[in-house]
Amino acid sequence: SQTIHQWPATLVQPVGSPLSLECTVEGTSNPNLYWYRQAAGRGLQLLFYSVGIGQISSEVPQNLSASRPQDRQFILSSKKLLLSDSGFYLCAWSASLTGARQPQHFGDGTRLSIL
Amino acid sequence: DAKTTQPNSMESNEEEPVHLPCNHSTISGTDYIHWYRQLPSQGPEYVIHGLTSNVNNRMASLAIAEDRKSSTLILHRATLRDAAVYYCILRDNVGSGAGSYQLTFGKGTKLSVIP
Numbered sequence: 047s048q049t050i051h052q053w054p055a056t057l058v059q060p061v062g063s064p065l066s067l068e069c070t071v072e073g074t075s076n077p078n079l080y081w082y083r084q085a086a087g088r089g090l091q092l093l094f095y096s097v098g099i100g101q102i103s104s105e106v107p108q109n110l111s112a113s114r115p116q117d118r119q120f121i122l123s124s125k126k127l128l129l130s131d132s133g134f135y136l137c138a139w140s141a142s143l144t145g146a147r148q149p150q151h152f153g154d155g156t157r158l159s160i161l
Numbered sequence: 162d163a164k165t166t167q168p169n170s171m172e173s174n175e176e177e178p179v180h181l182p183c184n185h186s187t188i189s190g191t192d193y194i195h196w197y198r199q200l201p202s203q204g205p206e207y208v209i210h211g212l213t214s215n216v217n218n219r220m221a222s223l224a225i226a227e228d229r230k231s232s233t234l235i236l237h238r239a240t241l242r243d244a245a246v247y248y249c250i251l252r253d254n255v256g257s258g259a260g261s262y263q264l265t266f267g268k269g270t271k272l273s274v275i276p
Contacts (some may be wrong), residue, residue, distance in 0.1 A: 090205070092263040105263070126205065136204045149195065150264055152204030 052153030060114045060161050065110075065124040067156050069137030069147035072118065077139040080150060081112055081119040084134040095118045096120060097142060165249045170271040173239040183236040183249030192251040194225060194232050197266070200245045205266070208234065210252070244274045246265055 052069045059065060071077050081093045093103045094112035102112050109128060113121045120137060135156045140148040166184040173179040185194065185237040195210040209216055209223045211232075216223040236243055248269040 078262070082264075089266045090264055095262045138204070149207040149210060150205075151207055155202075155204045157202075 048139070048151065050137060050139055050151060052156060054156060055154060056157045056159075058159045058161060059127050061129055062126050063133040065122070065127050065131070065158070067122040067135055067137075067158075068154055069120045069122075070118055071120075071139045074118070074139070074141065076117060076142050078142050078148070079114060080136075080140075081120065081122050081139065082152075084136060084155075085099045086134075090136070094122070127160050129160050132158055134158075139157040165247055165251060165267060167247070167267065167270045170273065172273045172275060173236075173243075173276050175241060176238050179236040179239045179243070179272065181236075181247050181249075181272065182231065182235070184231045185249070185251055186230045188229050188251055189253065191253050193253075194223065194229075195250050195252050196221070196223065197248045197250070197264075198243075199246040199248070199269075200242075201210050205248070205264075206242065206245075208247070239272075239274045241274050241276060244272055246271050 049072045067092045067130055082090045083093055084090050093110060096102050096103055096114045099114055099117055102114060109126060110122060111123050122135060135154040135158055138150040140150045164187060173215045193210050193212050196208040197205045198208055209218050209221050210224055211223045213225060215225060224233045224235060234247060246269040248264060248266045
């Protein structure tokens, strides 16, 4: 069966520090991968998605970036964190079948607090 | 994605069946009905999806009205672990582009399970 791992679960970082969140998927090949942010009491905001190695689409201009160095690895990064980057970050995957509306399967999330 | 309407909250006794309704009167012929749930401090969890016929999986059943303007998520025996916010969303399975990957949740139904 497929599993998704996301770490760390919580992170406290000072303003201006770098960030690296990692997500890996097991049990499937060539998945679509996603990074979302969920602010408290609000919906999901799609930050990045990837349909293959090295292919990253950005949905929201910001100081975050994403990379997919391997088929089942997705990394969210920042060179300098802002206070507004605080939130609940979620990685997800879906099967890369035709029809973009495949179910998405989420990791447990990283709660990021910027001080 | 087309709009759905759900009750804000529902209560159920433990080990009783739960029927969570969703109205989607503007559904189009290519819209799939998806259900997700989110437990406190966790990422969303895919529950089930369907197009026209009723669907069953290990988590729940999905009953779809003949005219497809409403559907009901059925949890056969509610447990305390089922207490979550349940989201009903429509996903158009045609089309492509960035917007097709974004999951957009409404307010959902907050299900409370009483021991």
